Amino acid sequence: MLEYYHYILIAVGAYLLFSIFFCIFPTLIHGKKKQAFDVQHISHRGGSGEEIENTIQAFRGALRKAAPIGPDRAMLELDVQLTKDKTVVVAHDTDLNRICDLEPNQATLISDYNFNELPPMRKTLEVEFTDAFVFKSNDSTERRIPSLKSIFSEFVGVPINIDIKTNNDDLIKETECLIRNFKREPITVWGNADDAVTTKLYVANPDIPLFFSYKRAITTFILFYLGLLSFTPIKETHFEANLPYKIDRSSIGSFLNSIMWRLIAFVFLNRLYTFHLKQRGIRVYYWVLNSEAEFDRAVRYGADGIMTDFPQKLTDWMIAKKVL
Template sequence: MKNVLLGLAIAVFTLNACKSKTEEKEPMPVKEEQVTIQVQGHRGERGNLPENSIPAFLGALRKGVDVLELDVVISKDKQVVVSHEPYMLPLYMLTPEGDSIPNEEEKKYNLYKMNYAEIKQFDGGSKGNVRFPEQQKMKTYKPLLSEVFDTVAATINKEVLKPVKFNIEIKSVEEEYDIFQPKPEAFVDLVMQIIQDKNMQEHVNVQSFDPAILEVMHQKYSDIELAYLVGENTYAENKKNLTFKPEIYSPYYKLLDSTEVSRIRKDGLQIIPWTVNNPEDIEAVIKLKVDGIITDYPERVIEKLEH
């Protein structure tokens, strides 16, 4: 009997000990879903250096961006020029003589009617940009897309930097066909010729506000990732403008909220808003778990993502 009682006592002790250890264990922490957000330097890093210039692209590259965002237009001699406007914008451009351009004369400097050798003489950095008071002033010019590709590649090799991709916006407006730009098919072919000549197909995506540009890209160059830029209306409304589903939906960031993000996700698109500059806006967009952020201040986004 003593042996039986002793055995029962040992069993109860062991059970209580195991129970105590189980109760002492802390619950397993729930892992947060890891979200990878691309940092895209808008026109290089327009907040700090002259937009769409070689210095701005190299500045953003050295800060560690994932993607360099830029705009392209076409010159009279069919060169693919990196520029946001198809003319010389008085806000930041100076003549070759260093003179300001009167606002009413900006359209007279139509890049589509100027050869690239002439375009390159204009100064895009010495005047600065009053909208970006921190932007460093320096003499610079509108480069060719081919030069940007070559210079970035050479700098990556020389300085052992991480590779980047390019988000190329084809600046196109229907009212300006054959006035400030070629028609969509000719425009797309000129841009793609440079991309193919430099073997950059896997390192670029093409974006545009103009559905006609994206339709041509989709039909003729289906291997290139496409982004639909929008500045108004809902995703449900905007998607009706295309006959196909692009890989990326790129809205003005204020058009996004959690509900809109869910609707876009249901269609399987990446979400890359533009142009997010203020720290509080950057935080809000990060919380939406977007796929990328286009910004004039890449260092601000990088800092938020690292903390």
């Protein structure tokens, strides 16, 4: 009986050693993914804390503000929807209620409008990933919802991260067509939180870099803790995740809250997991971070890039800290 348990311990020990070894040296099993770009500065919706979100003016401003950190280090992040006339437009929401001033009987869904019929955006918009911060524009601010084609036409060679916001086959088809026609496959990342969408994206064009869905991210964490991730193929090229750090201010001092935070941080901010992904050539981006304290945390947990609503703030921090 003792010999039986002895063999089990040897087998478990050997399994753990092999798992850890290949976790550190995964390229002995898998080829390292090759990336056509290496960015650290990512402007969320073009920097919605400093310009009207997802507008050409915002994207121009974001690149101008990121310029001091050096060429080829900046990326634009945006979201896409589809209009009635099959134009891919840059907008986060499926409807216009949040971003436009509509008449009582006016249609609300973007899909109910042809591209040229879309109303202008509001002059004032709340910034989602802040504590009630509102960006206020002036009369000269660009407020037109742009087409993805116009973005590709102007920002040639600039890496762009695209969130396909709806599970819509026509949206996927039209977006893929634009990426292919502009020959942007190497410098465009696309994806969605929904695994059903990312599966369709990969089938539509496996040559376009893909970020993890929530399901795939959780699956890889489970495989990691089981010691199996080292032996598992990964089709995605970018791990983009929220940085779980915020403590509920109403329960500061709560022992349970403190334990919950430490557990979340331990599970989802595992440096060995991040190291393993990076060893396999997978970029790690954290979003949406809008303060210097958040930037600091992202670097501590192995971020390759930081996504922010405040591109000027991120640039200033990167220059001051000489990081990334």
